[in-house]
Amino acid sequence: MSDKIDNLEAMRHSLAHITATAVQHIWPEAKFGVGPVVDNGFYYDIDLGDIKISEDDLPKIDAEMRKVIADNQTFERSEKPIDEAIDWAKQANQPYKVELLNDLKREGTTKANELTKAMMGLPAGTVGASSGIAEVGSVSFYSNGDFTDLCRGPHVESTGKVGAFRLMRVSGAYWRGDEKNAQMQRLYGVAFNTEKELRIHLEMLEEAKKRDHRKLGQELDLFFFHDTAPGMPYWLPNGVVLYNELIRFWREEHRVRGYQEIVSPLINKKELYQTSGHYDHYWEDMFTIESDEESYGVKPMNCPNAMVVFKYTTRSYRDLPLRLSDTDTLHRYEMSGTLNGLFRVREFRQDDAHVFVSEEQIKDEYKRIFEITELFYSIFNIEYSFRLGTRPDKYMGDESLWDSAEQTLKEILEESGKEYAVEEGDGAFYGPKIDIVMKDCLNRPWQMGTIQLDFQQPLRFGLKYAAQDGSEKTPITIHRVIYGSLERFIGILIEHLAGKFPVWLAPEQVRLITVNQEDATLAFAQKMLDRAVELGVRAEVDNSNESVGKKIRAAELMKVPYTVVIGEKEMAGNDLMPRIRKDLEVQPEHKAVTIEEFLNTVANEAKSRVSKTSF
């Protein structure tokens, strides 16, 4: 770790501290939670009772912070034995700090200190003020001016040395992340060493807004949301092209890899979910229907139906791995506050498949699935990472089975040589999983694909196959999606490409622009359009009574890959000079081509799903 990073860390810590200082100056009754450093900045959780901080209060807090900074107060570090610290916190009327300290006492400060040292890269056993590590049994405090806060540090020397920052927003946050606890108010800030870095960060945020998939979804006429169905997208013709092309690609690649597609009911009796176990774990998050005195659930996932399909007929070891895929529409009653454009919706489709395997086949099948993953994610050239989710608090089945399943997934990940993170307790209730995570334009992580191991549902549904030795065995199910949901994937795709889709995905691949409104010009354009349609190229004619410049601009704004102007020259038999969207260009000077060359090239590019033009 370089000094600069350490300094940035200390600086952000100090700013969180200064935020608390300012809040206490303004609202002396404030009770403080925690104020950690996060990506690009810091936050502080504060309980002000009935007083609600709104964004209008930020300038006031900011001004107070800058006063403290202008004072250049020294951060005085001190240590207290844990019991004294608890007394201090009680006296200071800081119940959250008392709670933290009591927990620290229970866990032992040694462990906490060693953890801190590990984070700071210091050797074990280091203690004392110079290292910033408290003696065993003690905790550290930092004081500046009239404010003292329990804090592990490190801090900068004085309040004047904190670089550039900006308070960004305020939001609610549950104490210790548990919704059963009191809701506190969280003040967020970003902070950098220099004004310039801060400015660059803020500009980046502005740029990110331009590629927000919700904004581009509207500008490019891809989809919209409506009060009639919150959280459920209406897909417009342009968006449906994207949707269908992605599914077409998926079908082609899965068909050759032995997947067979099924379709199953969207509405199922509650008994199905009782059998699968979803009734106990998921019923509250489902849309439900009472009809003919029966209770139905709108399906939130495909697996129970896939189990039914497996059980439909006798199965043999010869059938395994049995790979059943589907893209049925799913509904989940997500909490209103969590809905977010295409990233979290209540209605969506997954590029789903359930692979039924014997225990010996798990590893090999996982490898095959990893290969598919690699293919799909490399074609879009978007960064992704793996995340292993282990047994959650709410789980089904016995622990030893979970442990061995988790071990298997770890081995698979290790063997794949890919880096991965472990998220304890993040598995599905029926088994551990490997998730593929991608980031949106604001760097927020989203779970995309997921590959889950399931020993439970096959047991619950009583799935059996005839083994080679004539015995009956229960298969294991691998649940897997590559894109994740088509909705979320399209959202990520829009943001990463800023709406500039490769030719194979572009809703409109070619726009023909007429120079004038003469009948002959229109007829010529129409003939070229007919040929394009014949070759499977998605083309449109813009014959509006506008200047060529304006029509070019319109095509450019819709991010159409190819624009061709049709006028006297073309009609006289001259070659076309297609205008190529900048990001597709391989060379600034493109060559003239005949209509046939042009349309065939576009058709081939779309078919081979290349990301650059060959003109």
Place this chain on the structure above:
RNA sequence: GCCACCUUAGCUCAGUGGUAGAGCAACGGUUUUGUAAACCGUGGGUCGUCGGUUCAAAUCCGACAGGUGGCUCCA
């Protein structure tokens, strides 16, 4: 669901107590255009919904709906 904020024409936005405005888009006309915005004109809004305060509400208050940023949740 929780906290804060937002909702005015198809879109982007102005309008803070005296019965609604602009640009773009749309439509009509003039023009007949050569690679990112020709010109003139026209239509379009119960100011998210419902209720309240007031002589008077887009504007103040409340509820609800939808959305944004977080929290929580996340198969």
